[in-house]
Amino acid sequence: MNHPEAPYHHLTLTFAPHPQHVALRWEAAVLGMRESRMVLPFAPGDLPTLLRALDCLQHPNYALLAQQANHPWWFFSASEQATLAGYGLWDAQRQLVDSAADRRVGRLLFAALTADTVAQQALETVRNHAVANGVMLWLALRFPPYATELAALPWEALRDSLDQPLLLSGGQQAICVRHLDLPLALPPILPVQRPLDVLALAPKAHIPASVRQAERTARRTILAQLEAEGLIRLRELEPVTRTALVNAINERPADLIYFYGHGHYQAGQGGLLLDGEHGGEAWTDSQRLAKVLAEAKIVLLFACRGAALLPDTNQPAHGMLSGVAHALNAEGIPLVLAMQFTVRISAATRAVELLVRDLNGGHSIQASAARMRRALFVEEEDQRSWYVPTLTIRSREIGPLRIFAPAQAQPMAQTALLPSADAPQPTHGPGARMGDRDAMQGPHPLAPSPASGRGVTKDDGCSVALGEGQGERATCSPPASSPPASPPPA
Numbered sequence: 001m002n003h004p005e006a007p008y009h010h011l012t013l014t015f016a017p018h019p020q021h022v023a024l025r026w027e028a029a030v031l032g033m034r035e036s037r038m039v040l041p042f043a044p045g046d047l048p049t050l051l052r053a054l055d056c057l058q059h060p061n062y063a064l065l066a067q068q069a070n071h072p073w074w075f076f077s078a079s080e081q082a083t084l085a086g087y088g089l090w091d092a093q094r095q096l097v098d099s100a101a102d103r104r105v106g107r108l109l110f111a112a113l114t115a116d117t118v119a120q121q122a123l124e125t126v127r128n129h130a131v132a133n134g135v136m137l138w139l140a141l142r143f144p145p146y147a148t149e150l151a152a153l154p155w156e157a158l159r160d161s162l163d164q165p166l167l168l169s170g171g172q173q174a175i176c177v178r179h180l181d182l183p184l185a186l187p188p189i190l191p192v193q194r195p196l197d198v199l200a201l202a203p204k205a206h207i208p209a210s211v212r213q214a215e216r217t218a219r220r221t222i223l224a225q226l227e228a229e230g231l232i233r234l235r236e237l238e239p240v241t242r243t244a245l246v247n248a249i250n251e252r253p254a255d256l257i258y259f260y261g262h263g264h265y266q267a268g269q270g271g272l273l274l275d276g277e278h279g280g281e282a283w284t285d286s287q288r289l290a291k292v293l294a295e296a297k298i299v300l301l302f303a304c305r306g307a308a309l310l311p312d313t314n315q316p317a318h319g320m321l322s323g324v325a326h327a328l329n330a331e332g333i334p335l336v337l338a339m340q341f342t343v344r345i346s347a348a349t350r351a352v353e354l355l356v357r358d359l360n361g362g363h364s365i366q367a368s369a370a371r372m373r374r375a376l377f378v379e380e381e382d383q384r385s386w387y388v389p390t391l392t393i394r395s396r397e398i399g400p401l402r403i404f405a406p407a408q409a410q411p412m413a414q415t416a417l418l419p420s421a422d423a424p425q426p427t428h429g430p431g432a433r434m435g436d437r438d439a440m441q442g443p444h445p446l447a448p449s450p451a452s453g454r455g456v457t458k459d460d461g462c463s464v465a466l467g468e469g470q471g472e473r474a475t476c477s478p479p480a481s482s483p484p485a486s487p488p489p490a
Contacts (some may be wrong), residue, residue, distance in 0.1 A: 003011045005363055006135060006367070007133075008135050008136055008137070008138040008175065009130040009133070010028060010399075011026065011028045011123070011126045011139050012025075012026070012027040012135065012139065012141065013025070013026060013139065015141070015143050015147055015150050017147050017149070017278055020391070021039050022037065022039070022135075024113075024116075024119060026118075026119065026122040026123075030125060030129050031125060034118050034119075034122045035118065036119035037116055038119070038151070040153075041087075041108040041110060041111070041112040041225065042107060042108075042153075043160070044149050045241060046087075047149060047152055050083075050087065050105070051078070051099055052073070052204060053089055053151065053170065054154065055074070055103060055342050056073075057097055057099070057101060058341050058343075058388065059271065059342060060382065062074070062096070063094070063096055067167045071439075076090075076097075081219070084097065084292055086109065087104070087105075087289070089104055089105070092458075098347065102154075103154075103159060103386070105157060106154070106158050106159035106161045106387075107161075107419055109153060109155065109157070109158055110158045110159055111161075112240075116420070117313070121474070127186070136173065136175055137166075137174040137175070138175045139167075139174060139175065139176045139177070140177050140398060141178050142178075143177045143178065143179060143181065144181050145326075145330075151178070151326070154340060156176050156340075156373070156387040156389070157387040165387070166440055167373060167387075168373065168377055168386070173373065173374045174329050174370060175316070175367065175369070176369075176391070177366055177369075177392075177393050178392045178393070179392055179393060179394070180330060180392065182330055182394075187454070191405050192297060192404065194404065195227075195230055195231055195233045196233070196403070197252065197253075197255040197454065198223065198232045198234050198257075198356075199235050199236075199237060199248060199249075199253070199254035199256070199257050200219065200221065200237070200260075201245070201258065201260070201383060202216065202236075202238075202259075202260045203240040203262075204238075204240075204262060205262070205273050205274065205275060206273060206281060207262070211345075217347050218346065218349040219352075222349045222353045223258075223347075225353070226353065231356055231357070231360045232356055235248065235252075237456060239275035240275050241277050241408070242274060242282060242284060242292075243277060245274070245292055246292055248445065249295065249312070251375060253296065254295075254296055255296065255305065256296065256297065256300065257293055257296045257298070257299045257300065258352060259299070259300065259301050260272055260343075260483035261274075261302075261303055262303060263301065263303030263324060264283075267284045269287075269323040269325065270285070270323040271284055271285045272284055274395045289330070290331035291325060291329070293333060294328075294331045296333055297334060297335065297403060298334075298336075298350065298456050299333050299338075300338075300352060300355070301337070301338035303339060303343070318444065323394050326340065326392060328352070329392045330394070332394070333364050333393075333452045334395055335392075335393055336349075336391075336393075336403070337355070337389055337390070338392070338484070339389060339390070340388055341386050342386060347376055348381070350372075350375065351372050351376070354371060354372045359402070359403045359404060360404060362404060364400030364401055364402050365391065365393070365400075365402070366393070369391040372381055373386045373389065
């Protein structure tokens with residue numbers, strides 16, 4: 001059954017970094033245009049340590065692994081501990097990242113963003129107007145390609161002065177979309193037919209058998225049900241080598257690419273770990289991936305650093321295009337949903353189920369991502385995964401984008417990826433149609449959802465969470481053979 005999508009108030013926030021501050025432009029129908037300044041709450045050199053700390057918290061067995069696992073990913077040096085303590089993110093008594101570090105980061109970001117009175121009034125005006133009218137807040141974040149440090153921050157985790165998540169407060173979930181500003185022409189978007197053609201990629205490389213089986217079982221359960229309902233047409237590629245991937249795409253381009261595996265940001269380049277042609281592994285950089293996946297409409301990157309970015313002082317020119325998600329978006333893929341931190345098996349499969357059902361139900365990709373965040377926030381015991389997904393869109397439209405128009409309004413056979421027909425199209429201001437303005441290093445596990453019961457750490461670095469009635473959900477810690485400065489795959 002199709003339900004009408006809630007109306008929204010759109011707020012565009014454009015970032016322009018300068019040496020000593022960040023210039024911000026706020027645009028909304030109820031505001032017009034306002035300008036403010038922001039000083040980042042974190043020193044650029046501290047970002048790798050800070051983001052690694054947040055990534056550690058995504059593992060439900062972090063405390064156990066930090067004490068028992070002999071791997072530099074879980075270890076913070078005395079200087080790194082002092083850095084985290086300076087931001088209130090280190091628990092000195094337990095010698096661990098503070099369990100509320102993600103909430104603290106969200107509050108620090110919000111305070112810095114609204115420290116300028118103009119910015120505070122702009123956000124309050126739009127937010128209060130949305131709440132008073134019972135509509136969604138739609139937050140569009142626009143980054144230039146060189147704003148790596150800004151894009152590396154978890155803006156989806158913003159929390160206001162009352163410690164309420166900005167995207168989940170006011171009685172209505174909010175939409176948050178990232179845009180990469182590029183002075184390039186947009187390629188045409190080809191029509192989409194029902195059912196949605198899904199290509200699932202889950203490489204074996206560096207994933208122990210217990211983890212692989214847990215992910216495969218969860219994924220196949222969800223995708224088989226969606227296929228049985230006629231919502232998708234599923235293909236699974238195994239092994240996921242570069243040659244096999246090219247052949248599969250040449251045979252039939254997919255509408256939606258589902259990737260679950262390892263990702264990283266290292267030596268100025270983002271990449272995903274595929275299977276080697278003759279066994280083993282093959283790190284595949286973002287440029288190669290962008291070329292082979294460019295015909296997809298949606299790419300779901302359930303890789304622990306698929307959306308992550310970190311400033312690279314050795315190769316600063318790479319900028320945001322070194323990240324896998326941003327490179328795919330720049331290459332022409334309209335919609336990229338990727339993880340900025342470690343992703344859990346249950347969060348990944350739950351996300352793809354919600355997304356496919358919402359898209360088939362006529363919801364926009366933006367609203368689907370917002371509903372996904374709300375579901376993860378409500379359903380997970382520790383409420384860690386809800387801010388991990390990032391949605392990056394490349395489109396001239398700033399309104400809702402739908403893969404399928406609502407069934408009652410459009411034929412099901414063949415429709416284009418269109419902006420919502422009911423979306424307002426102002427002729428000027430922030431809501432008008434616009435031209436194309438449009439990683440973290442280190443290893444980390446693909447973590448399971450927290451479950452009641454015991455956690456067992458295996459010799460291969462895997463942690464298996466056993467919960468009553470929940471089955472086995474496993475994650476593997478990365479191998480400990482590589483030095484911290486050049487870590488192995490996650």
